[in-house]
Structure formats: structure tokens, C-alpha cells
Amino acid sequence: MNKRLNKNLILLILIVVSILFLIRDVNALGVTPGRTTVDFKPNLQQTVEFTVLNSEHKDFRAVIFVEGDLAGYVTLYNYLIEFRADEGSKTFKYDFKLPATLEKPGINSADIIIRELPEQKGKDIFIGTSIAVVTQLYVKVPYPGKYAEVDLRISEANVNENVNFFIQVSNFGTEDINKISAIIEILGPTNELIATVETSEIAIKSKERAELTASWLADVNPGKYYAVAKVKYDGKSARAETVFNVGGLLLEIIDISVKDFKLGQVAKFDILVQNRANEILENVFAEMVIKENNVEIAKFKSANENIESLAEKELNAFWDTTGIKEGSYDATLILNYKDKSIKKELKTFVTLTSIETSFLGTGKAVAAGKGLRRETMIFLLVITLILINIGWFVYFKKRGKNLNIKENRKI
Amino acid sequence: MKNKKTKSNLNYFNKILIILLVLTLILYIIFINLNKIILTQPKDNSITTERYPEFKWNSKQSDYYKLIVDDSIDFKTPIINVITTEKNYKPDIKLDLTKYYWKVISENTASNVNSFTMNSVVAIELDNSLIKNVGNVRTKVTIEDRVNVIGAVILDINEFFETKKDQNLFKAEQDE
Numbered sequence: 001m002n003k004r005l006n007k008n009l010i011l012l013i014l015i016v017v018s019i020l021f022l023i024r025d026v027n028a029l030g031v032t033p034g035r036t037t038v039d040f041k042p043n044l045q046q047t048v049e050f051t052v053l054n055s056e057h058k059d060f061r062a063v064i065f066v067e068g069d070l071a072g073y074v075t076l077y078n079y080l081i082e083f084r085a086d087e088g089s090k091t092f093k094y095d096f097k098l099p100a101t102l103e104k105p106g107i108n109s110a111d112i113i114i115r116e117l118p119e120q121k122g123k124d125i126f127i128g129t130s131i132a133v134v135t136q137l138y139v140k141v142p143y144p145g146k147y148a149e150v151d152l153r154i155s156e157a158n159v160n161e162n163v164n165f166f167i168q169v170s171n172f173g174t175e176d177i178n179k180i181s182a183i184i185e186i187l188g189p190t191n192e193l194i195a196t197v198e199t200s201e202i203a204i205k206s207k208e209r210a211e212l213t214a215s216w217l218a219d220v221n222p223g224k225y226y227a228v229a230k231v232k233y234d235g236k237s238a239r240a241e242t243v244f245n246v247g248g249l250l251l252e253i254i255d256i257s258v259k260d261f262k263l264g265q266v267a268k269f270d271i272l273v274q275n276r277a278n279e280i281l282e283n284v285f286a287e288m289v290i291k292e293n294n295v296e297i298a299k300f301k302s303a304n305e306n307i308e309s310l311a312e313k314e315l316n317a318f319w320d321t322t323g324i325k326e327g328s329y330d331a332t333l334i335l336n337y338k339d340k341s342i343k344k345e346l347k348t349f350v351t352l353t354s355i356e357t358s359f360l361g362t363g364k365a366v367a368a369g370k371g372l373r374r375e376t377m378i379f380l381l382v383i384t385l386i387l388i389n390i391g392w393f394v395y396f397k398k399r400g401k402n403l404n405i406k407e408n409r410k411i
Numbered sequence: 412m413k414n415k416k417t418k419s420n421l422n423y424f425n426k427i428l429i430i431l432l433v434l435t436l437i438l439y440i441i442f443i444n445l446n447k448i449i450l451t452q453p454k455d456n457s458i459t460t461e462r463y464p465e466f467k468w469n470s471k472q473s474d475y476y477k478l479i480v481d482d483s484i485d486f487k488t489p490i491i492n493v494i495t496t497e498k499n500y501k502p503d504i505k506l507d508l509t510k511y512y513w514k515v516i517s518e519n520t521a522s523n524v525n526s527f528t529m530n531s532v533v534a535i536e537l538d539n540s541l542i543k544n545v546g547n548v549r550t551k552v553t554i555e556d557r558v559n560v561i562g563a564v565i566l567d568i569n570e571f572f573e574t575k576k577d578q579n580l581f582k583a584e585q586d587e
Contacts, residue, residue: 030534032460034548034585035508053534055545111584129574131542133533134584209488265518266475266494283503300494304503318475318494320516385435393428 028056029116029131037138039207040108045097050135052090052114054083061117064092070110070137073097081114096137105143106172111136140172142207147173148180152229152240155334155341157218159247162343164332165197167212167229167240171204178203180233182212187226194220222247250276251284251335253344254312258355263321267355271315273335275307282306286315287334290348297329326351448476448515448522452499455525460532460547462506466513467499473517480506480513484524508548508587535566535583542581543571551586555579 030053038044054060061082066074075095083090094112102108115132148169155164165184171177181201186194199212212231228241255272271286287301302315331346349356452467453459466478478500480491490511491502508531515522534546544550544566552572554562557579564572565586574581 026536026538028534028536028545030532030546032530032532033508034531034533034546034550053532055534056536113582115580115582129537130580131535131537132580132582133535134582135533136585266477285503299492303495318477320477320494385431385438389428389431389435392431 026056027058027116027129027131029053029062029114029133030055031114031133031135033135035136035138037140040098040102040139040141042100043098045095047093047095048137049091049093050112052081052083052092052133054088054090057085057088059083059085060119062114063117064112064114066094066110066112068110068137069104069108070096070098070139073099074110074112074137076112098139102139102141105141105147108139108141109136142174143172145173146175146177146234146236147171148177148204148231148233148236148238150182150229150231150238150240152184152227152242154227154242154244155343157246157341157343159222160217160219162215162345163218163244163246164343165199165214165216165227165229167199167231168209169204169212169231169233169238170209171206174206176203176205177233180204180210180212180231182214182229182231184214184216185228185230186216187228188220189223189225191226194225218246220246250281251307251337251342252276253333253335253342256333256346256357258357261321261353261355263324263326263350263352265321267319267321269302269317269319271302271317271333271335272312273307273315274312275309280306280308281337284313284315284335284337286317287336288317288319289332289334290319291330291332292327297324321350324350331357448517448520450513450515450522450525453525453527455527457527458530459527460530462529462547463502463504464506464527464529465499465501466515468515468522469498470515470517470520470522473519475517477516478513479516480511482507482509482511484512484526486512486514531585533583533585535581537574537581540574541571542566542574544568544583546583548585549587550583553582553584555582 032051032053036048038046052062061080063080064076064078066076073096077094078092081090081092096110111134113132113134116130118130148171151168153166153168155166157163167182169180179201180203182199184197184199186196188194195216197214197216199214202210202212204210224243224245226241226243229239231238231240252274253271254274257270258267259270261267269288273284273286275281283304284307285302285304287299289296290298298319300317300319302317305313305315307313327350329348329350331348333344333346335342346357448468448470450468453464466480468476470476475494475496476498477494478491479486479489480502481487481489490504490506491500491513493500506529508529510526510528512524512526514524531548532546533548533550534544535550535552536543536545542552544552547568549568550566552564552566553560554564554574566572
């Protein structure tokens with residue numbers, strides 16, 4: 001009897017626990033777009049649409065209201081919205097009318113807030129947790145004069161290889177920047193200055209972006225280093241800094257070659273790499289940058305590949321040589337893996353029928369073109385047919401005329 | 412009699428000529444149409460919230476296709492500039508929240524230029540005591556009790572945090 005009672009009790013507990021486990025109290029709310037950004041124009045007037053998402057497909061009500069610097073310039077169409085369980089999304093809108101001037105440069109904003117209302121059961125209102133989502137209105141007011149924002153990115157390398165620095169510069173000022181350049185300081189683990197490199201000098205128009213680049217030969221011990229980019233532009237300055245690694249790279253470039261090439265067509269670079277790590281490397285891809293007189297003229301990359309431990313794999317990257325002339329070009333091969341990258345400098349010699357790469361002192365890959373392509377053949381065939389038809393047409397017309405003349409003469 | 416025969420010969424040749432010309436024309440139209448590249452996905456002027464959108468196009472088989480995606484219609488600084496042998500491409504970089512223009516070029520022809528806009532989705536899910544970012548952007552969640560703002564947390568896509576008993580309101584806004 002007791003045993004039976006115990007069994008029933010255990011069963012009851014299991015059922016209760018299962019039910020408790022299955023009950024999920026899930027609330028979800030979404031809005032798209034999360035932000036609408038416009039450049040400031042005096043008295044700008046616009047209507048903006050936004051969609052509220054009911055991804056949990058529940059019955060609910062929500063209020064919409066506005067907060068922020070620009071709240072006074074925003075007019076809502078709806079203040080209370082209702083969703084039924086079968087409604088996955090609904091679109092709403094608001095108007096904004098900007099003043100003639102906005103004093104604060106940079107971002108001025110208004111938050112349009114959609115807040116789920118607590119569930120109402122009969123006359124009672126349940127007070128529990130509630131969620132809200134915001135669709136923002138951003139108005140970008142240009143900074144008076146010259147104003148640049150900078151971001152430093154670094155392509156890491158092995159010991160005795162080149163580390164490349166890229167500084168993205170955005171001109172958010174009302175005026176053009178005539179001269180901008182940067183000095184990059186490389187600091188060691190104890191903050192000692194190890195090296196200094198300089199970028200070239202460029203100009204950037206108002207509201208445009210550009211990139212400053214520099215390279216440094218990492219003839220140092222493997223480890224973590226710190227880079228500080230000090231950017232100077234027309235008497236002003238900006239700064240960006242980040243940590244980077246030297247050494248510890250797991251991929252080796254074994255060979256690079258180009259086959260079946262014809263100038264003006266697409267060149268296929270076969271890049272043979274080896275995974276020296278004791279683990280599979282996922283999403284490895286190669287990127288090539290071709291330069292002429294230090295100016296980038298092409299950039300292309302291979303598909304992503306997984307490379308087994310200690311295995312070799314060929315990565316294929318394609319270069320469209322339309323408009324490229326015969327001659328010598330500088331190239332950089334970048335291998336990307338695990339948020340790291342390896343760079344190798346190459347020299348490429350382009351001829352009418354070959355691309356020769358000079359890689360770590362070795363000349364590689366010379367090949368002849370393929371001959372006529374299928375499409376070219378079809379095109380030539382069509383042209384030939386048209387010419388033949390025109391020929392026939394002219395011939396028979398002439399012959400017809402001659403025959404008519406002869407017949408007329410006989411008559 | 413001879414005149415009649417000559418005239419019938421002429422008619423016969425004229426007919427052949429017309430048929431050949433029409434056939435050539437048809438062949439030429441087929442050739443032109445076969446070479447066209449039709450961009451299919453993302454649809455022109457569409458809005459997408461997929462940060463890694465798949466690009467798809469239709470055309471006759473080509474040795475390669477060059478896909479160019481840029482946030483400017485002049486295609487001077489493309490964010491995607493790849494050559495592929497497939498008729499689709501899924502980028503491995505997360506696209507920014509802006510309007511993009513894209514086109515595909517093959518050996519002999521190029522597509523039209525299409526555009527699409529990448530929109531953000533700010534969305535949170537409150538699952539019992541867990542708040543999860545189920546949108547497509549990094550999101551700042553402001554936490555309030557019944558009276559005051561008591562904190563905020565930045566959640567990456569699909570990231571979550573555990574709420575406490577005195578936390579009652581969670582407000583999510585885009586943070587990138």
C-alpha cells in the first residue's frame with residue numbers, strides 16, 4: 001500500500017516538475033529599423049516608417065512615446081497600439097520637422113519608444129516585468145571647420161615580416177582637409193618605444209572617407225605589441241591605438257602560380273598553403289592586392305576553405321586584368337585565418353600570355369592563353385552568318401536584275 | 412516559259428533569303444538574351460535585415476562572375492569585390508546598416524545595377540529571467556526598477572543576461 005502511494009507521489013512530482021519546466025514565460029518585442037539617420041538640413045521635413053515585430057505571436061498592447069533632444073520636432077501618428085496573436089508585424093510612422101539651425105554638432109537624436117503594456121485580466125492590472133524597444137532618429141550635424149575621426153586596424157605578421165597599419169579617416173567637418181598624415185608609434189610590452197613609422201600625406205573632402213597606410217618590418221621577438229597612431233591634419237590632431245601580435249602564425253605559403261592566362265581576361269592565382277598547426281584551421285582565405293607605383297589597382301580574394309592539420313591546400317583567387325598593361329607590378333598576398341593575417345610581398349610580371357610571380361626569390365608560373373572562347377565563337381558565327389546573308393542578298397538581287405534586263409532585252 | 416521559271420527561281424531564293432535572315436535574327440536575339448545576367452536576390456530596392464545576405468543571379472554558364480557591392484553607386488570603394496565561379500555568393504563580412512548598390516559582371520556582359528537597404532532590427536526576448544538580444548545589431552538594454560534607471564548592459568547578437576527580482580523594465584536600443 002505504502003509502495004503504491006510512493007509510486008503515485010513520485011509520478012505526481014514528475015508531472016508537476018515537467019509542467020513547470022514546459023511553461024515558458026516568454027515576452028518578445030522588436031522594431032525595425034532600429035535607427036534612421038539623416039544629414040541635417042534646415043527645416044527638413046520627412047515621414048519615417050517603422051515596423052513593430054510580434055515574434056512570439058501574442059496578444060499585447062503597447063504605448064508609443066518620444067524622448068531625446070529632438071523629441072519636440074517629432075509627431076507620432078499612434079500612441080497606443082494593439083497586436084493580436086495572428087499579427088506578426090505592423091508598420092507605423094512618425095513625422096519630423098527640423099528647425100532652421102541645430103547648435104550641437106555631431107549626433108542629435110530622438111528615441112521613439114514602444115513599450116509593452118502590462119497584461120490586464122478583468123479589472124486587475126498585473127504589475128510584472130515589461131519590455132520596450134526603441135527606434136532612433138539620428139540627425140547628423142556637421143562639425144564646423146575641419147574635423148576627422150580615425151580608426152586604426154593592423155594586419156599582423158610573423159617575426160621578420162611586414163606588419164601593415166591601416167588608418168580609416170572620416171572627415172565629419174564642414175571643410176575639406178587639405179593635408180592629413182599619421183605617425184605610428186610601436187611600443188613594447190613595457191611601454192618602451194620600439195619603432196616609428198609614417199604614412200603618406202593625402203587630402204579628404206568634407207563628408208568623405210579615406211585610408212592612410214604604413215608598414216613596419218617586425219624584426220622583434222614574438223609577442224604582444226601596442227600601436228599608437230597620431231594623426232595630424234591642417235593644424236589639428238586625432239589619435240587611435242590598439243594591441244597587435246607578432247609571431248605565432250600557423251599558416252605557411254608554399255607556392256603561388258598562375259596558369260592559362262591571357263592579358264585582358266581573368267587570371268587565376270593558385271596559392272598553395274600549409275597548415276602548420278595541430279588543429280584544423282577554418283575559413284582560411286587569401287587576398288591579393290596589386291599595386292602600380294604604390295597605388296592600389298586591384299584587390300581580390302579566394303573563397304573560404306578549411307585546412308586540416310599539417311595538410312596543404314590550394315586557394316584560388318581571380319584577378320580581372322581588363323585594362324591592365326604589360327609590365328611589372330607590386331603585389332601583396334594576405335592569408336587570413338582565425339582573425340589573424342599573414343602578408344607576403346610579391347613582384348608580378350605581366351605579359352600578354354603570362355603572369356610571372358617573384359616570391360621569396362623564386363620565379364613562378366608561365367603559361368599560354370587558351371585560344372578562342374565558346375562565346376567568341378558563337379558571336380563570330382552570328383557575324384559570319386549575317387555577312388553571308390547580306391552577300392547572298394546582294395548577289396541574288398544583282399542576278400535578278402541582270403536576268404530581268406536580259407529577259408527585257410529578249411522581249 | 413523561261414521568264415516564268417526565272418521568276419519562280421527568284422521567288423524561291425527570296426524566300427530562302429528571308430528565312431535565313433529571320434533565323435539569323437532569332438539566333439542573334441537568343442545570343443543577346445543568353446548573355447544577360449539577371450540579379451535575383453536581394454531584390455531591387457528591397458529592405459533586408461540579414462546582415463550576411465546571399466547574393467544570387469541568373470545567367471547562362473560563364474567561367475566566372477565578378478560581384479561588386481558598394482555603398483556608393485560609383486562603385487569606387489566596393490565593400491565586396493569578388494570573382495566567383497558560382498551564381499551566388501554569401502559574404503563573410505557583416506554588412507553595415509546602409510544602402511548598397513550591386514552588380515555582376517561576367518566574361519561578356521554585365522547586369523543592371525540593383526540596390527537594397529540593410530535595416531537594423533532591435534529586438535529582445537524575456538524568457539523567464541533571461542533577457543536575450545534577438546535582433547541583428549548590438550543592443551544596449553537599459554534596466555529600470557519601478558522608479559529609476561538602475562543600470563544598462565550591452566548585448567551582442569544572441570547574447571543574454573540574467574535579470575534580478577527588482578528589475579522590472581528593460582528598454583532596448585541600437586548600439587552600433
